[in-house]
Amino acid sequence: MRILIHHTASANVTDYSQAAAYANAHWIQDLHMDTNGWIDSGQHFTNSRGGFLLEGRHGSLAALRAGDRVVVGAHCPGQNTAAIGIENEGLYMDVEPPKLQWDSLVSFCVYTCEQYGIPPTEIQGHRDYRDTLCPGDRLYALLPRLRQEVARVLGA
Structure with a gap:
């Protein structure tokens, strides 16, 4: 099991x-x-x-809270039963996510790792499993830092 990080490739609204x-x-x-x-x-x-x-696919929050099942998603072919898909609003090719979004992502990845027993090393990008630019060059480059911050909180 893993976490796949995505971006919506939509406007970076303020x-x-x-x-x-x-x-x-x-x-x-x-x-x-x-x-x-x-x-x-x-x-x-x-x-x-x-x-x-926010919950995307219906039932995902209840499954996460229970930590005993994964709702089948539609975020990445071949990973929809093996990975929790987290969309991050915005386009992260040339800019990094805002601090509020980053801090939320770190905290949520910590919780998701705890609930499902996912090691922080299994936080990956959509492009690791599909020919896509998602989650954007800048957010993708931050994934090692995300794994480190999650591991630090988890004491791993």
Whole structure:
């Protein structure tokens, strides 16, 4: 089991409010259902630029809290039953995520690793499993730091 980090490849908005986070999550859900024909959002969770974490695919939060199952996602072929997909709102080719979003990502990865027994070394990027630019060059370059920060909190 692992965590796969994604970005939405959408605008790097400056509205960090909870309302903006909800609007973004609804936009993703509409895109995935109406355009892709999926039953729900493909990713398990969405992390807004303001650091608000929202459930993507229905049932993902209950499964995470229980730590005993994974809801089948649609975020990366071949990984949808083996990886928790976390979308990070924004485009991270040339810029890094804002601090609120980064801190939220670290904390959420810590919790997810604890719940599922995932070692921090198994926090990876979408591009590690698919020919894609996701999660963006700058966020992808931060993954070693993410693994280190998560491991430090976990005492690993």
